[in-house]
Amino acid sequence: MAKLWAGRFGKETDLEVNDFNSSISFDCRLYKEDITGSMAHAAMLGKQGIIAKEESDKIIEGLKGILADIEAGKIHFSQDYEDIHMNVEQILTERIGDAGKRLHTARSRNDQVALDMRLYVKKEIVAIKKEIIDFMEALCESAKNNLETVMPGYTHLQRAQPVTFGHYMMAYANMMRRDVIRLENCLEGMDDMPLGSGALASTTYPIDRDFVRQQLGFARVTNNSLDGVSDRDYCVELTAALSILMMHLSRFSEEIISWCSWEFKFVELDDAFSTGSSIMPQKKNPDVCELVRGKTGRVYGDLFTLLTMLKGIPLAYNKDMQEDKEAVFDAIDTVKQCLRVLTPMFSTMQILKDNMKKAALKGFINATDCADYLTKKGMPFRDAYKTVGQLVAQCVREDKSLADLTLEEYKTHSDAFENDVYEAIDLKTCVRGRKVIGGPAPEEVTRQILVIEKFVSEHETV
Incomplete structure (x- = not known):
């Protein structure tokens, strides 16, 4: 099968090289972006009189037919034509004749693939944002239902201070908010249309890049043709943003894995989102969360693939850059799959409020609230800290809680203690008193929810 570059070569490409060089097995997913870009390019060629308007119209109609047939499953891409660009052009030429050969006028595969990848990434950022927004909505709904569900907050995985489950969920909602912002920043920064850069040095044809830009919905055209074909910064930015997102999902998954164990038993996963053991009939495993945690490393690997691939290549296009696609595709697919299973898993999860309260x-x-009680009575905080530390040591020795101590026992440590100490150290009092912006008091968590819901309404995508 003759290649599009066959005029320069006297031999057929070695079969192993042909397979090694081919990207159609994975870049076939760019078919819609490739055809959309080609239609805009053909329209511009006709408008500018670079090719006849009749041929431009014929090309566009032919491309529309190819797109319809691909989506109907009627077209099989050939390995002989290496990539999606050559496959589409070959099919077009077979269908409409010599007019199809004019499509590539004033264009290179270098700026063509740069365009396709930008169109694809733009589309996928919007899709991923929607998945994150859905998860944020689920977090807000759970937070509303658990404004007073007291649970232990942890540092060093040690019980630290009382919070609520609603407060805990809003911490993850704020992480997701930053993830959305990172993706939007990536989208804004990459919104440059590269077509017209040619192979590396633009073209001598009188093309209208701004017309193509408008047709394809970009904010700007790229400012330099060398950079236009060789820039993959946006791929790195995307996978970096997705790596941070996966880090957040992994942390969340680790919480759920711990909480659904018998050692915590704070939550119960729905049977539809759990698996069992082949030999232990009592097991109910959080495989969804474990897979999310494991797949996080996969997305990190995609990021490092891109960074390593790009770090040593000179301007402009090099074949190394073909490796961008599988890494980007894999990161996108992995993130979307994780979010699509994690959100319903979380929404159907049962919150075991009594177990959380018992742990709290x-x-x-x-203990901190007890020290604050003494401080408010006039004792310096460091003295209060020491006094309560001695109380805790006594409780540990006697297997008691601070609430179990009598007032007489309190007074052996300080005369500042009165009957109101029991109200001060009640867990609900501890939570409700933390009304500082960002704290776990129910009215404050309600404010946090409203902030996130406003963000969601402003950033929702159709």
Whole structure:
């Protein structure tokens, strides 16, 4: 099968090289972007009189037919034509004759693939944003239902201070908010149309790049043809943003894995989102969360593939850059798959409020509030800290909680203690008193929810 560059070569490409060089097995997913870009290019060629208007119209109609047939499953791409660009051009030429050969006028595969990738990434950023927004909505809904569900907050995986499940969920909602912003920043920064850069040095044809830009919905055209064909910064930015997103999902998954264990038993996963054991009938495994945690490393690998691939190549286009596609595709697919299964898993998860409360009653997580009680009575905080530390040591020795101590026992450590200490160290009091912006008090968490819901309404995508 003759290649499009056959005029320069006297031999057929070695079969192993042909397979090694081919990208159609994975870049076939760019068919819509490739055809959309080609239609805009053909329209511009006709408008500018670079090719006849009749041929331009014929090319566009032919491309529309190819797109319809691909989406109907009627077209099989050939390995002989290496990539999606050559496959589409070959099919077009077979269908409309010599007019199809004019499509590539004033264009190179270098700026063509640069265009296709930008169109594809723009589309996928919008799709991923929607998945994140859906997850944020689920987090907000859970937070609303658990404004007073007291649970232990942790540092060093040790019980630290009382919070609520709603407060906990809003921490993850804020992480997701930053993920959306990172993706939007990536989208804004990459919104440059590269077609017209040619192979590396633009073209001598009187093309209208701004017309193509408008047809394809870009904000700008690229400012330099060398950079236009060789820039893959946006691929790195995307996979970096997706890596951070996956890090957040992995942390969330780790929480769920711990919480659904018998050691915590704070949550119960729905049967539809759990698996069992082949030999242990009692097991109910959080495989969804474990897979999310594992797939995070996969997306990190995609990021490092791109960074490593790009770090040593000179301007302009080099075949190394073909490796961008599989890394970007894999990162996108992995993130979307994780979000699509994690959101319904979370939404159907049962919150075991009594178990959370029981855990919160242990571990002296109201010790800071007890110290604050003494401080408000006039004792310096460092003295209050020491006094409560001695109380905790006594409780540990006697297997008691701070609430179990009598007032007489309190007074052996300080006369500042009165009956109101029991109200001060009650867990609900501890939570409700933390009304500082960002705190776990129910009215404050309600404010946080409203902030996230406003963000969601302003950033929702259709």
